[in-house]
Amino acid sequence: MKKKYETPLLDELEKGPWPSFVTEMKKDAQKSDIANDGLGQLEKSFRTKRGYWKHGGIVGVLGYGGGVIGRYSSLPEEFPGVAHNHTVRINQPSGWFYTTKALREICDIWDKYGSGLTNLHGSTGDLVLLGTRTENLEAIFAEYSSRGWDLGGSGSAMRTPSCCVGPARCEWANIDTLDITYVLTQEFQDELHRPAFPYKFKIKTAGCAVDCVAAIARADLSIIGTWKGRIQIDQNEVQNYAKKGMNINAEIVNMCPTQCISYDGKTLKIDDVECSRCMHCIAKMTKALRPTGEKGATILVGSKAPIVVGSLLSWVIVPFIKAEPPYTELKALIHKIIEWWDENAKPRERIGEVIEIKGMRSFLEYIGVPPHPSQVKFPRKDPFIFFKDEDFEKVYKKGKY
Numbered sequence: 534m535k536k537k538y539e540t541p542l543l544d545e546l547e548k549g550p551w552p553s554f555v556t557e558m559k560k561d562a563q564k565s566d567i568a569n570d571g572l573g574q575l576e577k578s579f580r581t582k583r584g585y586w587k588h589g590g591i592v593g594v595l596g597y598g599g600g601v602i603g604r605y606s607s608l609p610e611e612f613p614g615v616a617h618n619h620t621v622r623i624n625q626p627s628g629w630f631y632t633t634k635a636l637r638e639i640c641d642i643w644d645k646y647g648s649g650l651t652n653l654h655g656s657t658g659d660l661v662l663l664g665t666r667t668e669n670l671e672a673i674f675a676e677y678s679s680r681g682w683d684l685g686g687s688g689s690a691m692r693t694p695s696c697c698v699g700p701a702r703c704e705w706a707n708i709d710t711l712d713i714t715y716v717l718t719q720e721f722q723d724e725l726h727r728p729a730f731p732y733k734f735k736i737k738t739a740g741c742a743v744d745c746v747a748a749i750a751r752a753d754l755s756i757i758g759t760w761k762g763r764i765q766i767d768q769n770e771v772q773n774y775a776k777k778g779m780n781i782n783a784e785i786v787n788m789c790p791t792q793c794i795s796y797d798g799k800t801l802k803i804d805d806v807e808c809s810r811c812m813h814c815i816a817k818m819t820k821a822l823r824p825t826g827e828k829g830a831t832i833l834v835g836s837k838a839p840i841v842v843g844s845l846l847s848w849v850i851v852p853f854i855k856a857e858p859p860y861t862e863l864k865a866l867i868h869k870i871i872e873w874w875d876e877n878a879k880p881r882e883r884i885g886e887v888i889e890i891k892g893m894r895s896f897l898e899y900i901g902v903p904p905h906p907s908q909v910k911f912p913r914k915d916p917f918i919f920f921k922d923e924d925f926e927k928v929y930k931k932g933k934y
Contacts, residue, residue, distance in 0.1 A: 538576060540573075543555045558571060565614075565648050565649050567648035571612075571648070592619055592667055597726045600685055601620065601670060618663075623661075623662065623684065624684060625695065627695075628696055628701055629658075630701065639677075646672055647662055657693055659686070690728035691721045694738070696710035696737065707828040710738045713856060717860075720864055731878035734754070742812040743816055748847070752836055754870065759829060761828075762805075762824065762825035763826065764814070789814065791808060830853070830856040831849060837883045850908060873896055893908065
């Protein structure tokens with residue numbers, strides 16, 4: 534008979550209008566010792582203001598160095614159900630598209646070997662399965678892999694590439710985010726499953742600069758869909774927005790980061806040369822504005838959460854690159870970026886930190902990308918990139934500008 538824990542402190546998290554993980558853990562605790570003892574230990578943590586999880590070294594499945602995060606309780610006698618409480622990451626489909634059959638399959642296997650608790654999704658993208666024992670890991674992997682699922686990334690490795698829903702649900706996607714993510718996942722299988730990097734490396738792909746996956750804030754390498762042509766304007770639809778109450782000058786013109794839009798009450802004009810393709814105006818006036826011309830991607834590098842030098846946002850490395858199958862140029866560029874980072878980083882240094890330490894010059898020279906004004910991180914304030922005269926001479930001779 535499982536011990537039933539009193540959880541007055543956790544009960545507070547069930548109050549209010551929002552769903553609570555505590556409620557779900559209580560449901561699962563009726564059939565799972567892991568969830569039940571997890572509740573007991575968490576209540577004790579709330580009461581004593583101490584954490585009782587410990588990392589017990591590397592744990593995983595044969596042939597894989599990642600995909601499993603080892604976790605043990607430091608109170609195994611008091612809470613035996615969570616003496617082992619490992620997390621298993623499952624590589625999600627591109628754009629997080631699941632059928633109900635697939636979700637039931639995942640949950641049925643997890644109920645068989647683990648706690649039954651899941652997290653959809655982790656910030657990296659993986660479907661996360663919370664709580665199992667070491668002796669169950671090989672069986673879990675065998676059952677999932679036999680049905681076509683794979684483990685995700687963890688540790689100092691390539692993390693599972695993720696993307697927005699792209700052209701599957703969004704007419705504004707400038708690139709096929711789903712295909713790019715699938716192809717890159719296949720390309721970097723060894724880097725995903727066998728950690729050999731200084732630290733983690735995340736790739737996220739967004740179909741446009743609205744960036745629904747927050748790639749610019751959360752990915753070491755961001756692939757953002759963009760275009761080279763003009764923004765097509767339907768002036769009749771512009772007037773419809775105005776008639777329905779939109780203050781076009783306040784909501785569109787004054788919000789443009791490059792101040793390339795003007796509106797005189799009748800006609801909306803856009804100076805496309807000055808446009809940074811941020812998508813704000815298009816996202817606000819979807820019936821009136823539309824990108825035209827050649828589609829491709831902007832490559833940004835360097836965002837991360839605060840650990841060593843604080844949080845960083847990505848900055849542009851390649852303003853425009855073709856993003857069409859088989860993505861030869863894109864894959865070659867990513868390999869070069871990773872090579873430079875791997876050669877120059879200390880343990881637990883993300884690529885953005887290494888660029889700040891080593892400088893943009895050595896990075897650009899190694900990956901073979903010429904300097905460009907778009908690479909300036911702080912426009913008109915602190916360029917921090919210093920160019921030599923010969924840099925510009927090489928570019929002009931090649932006819933790049």
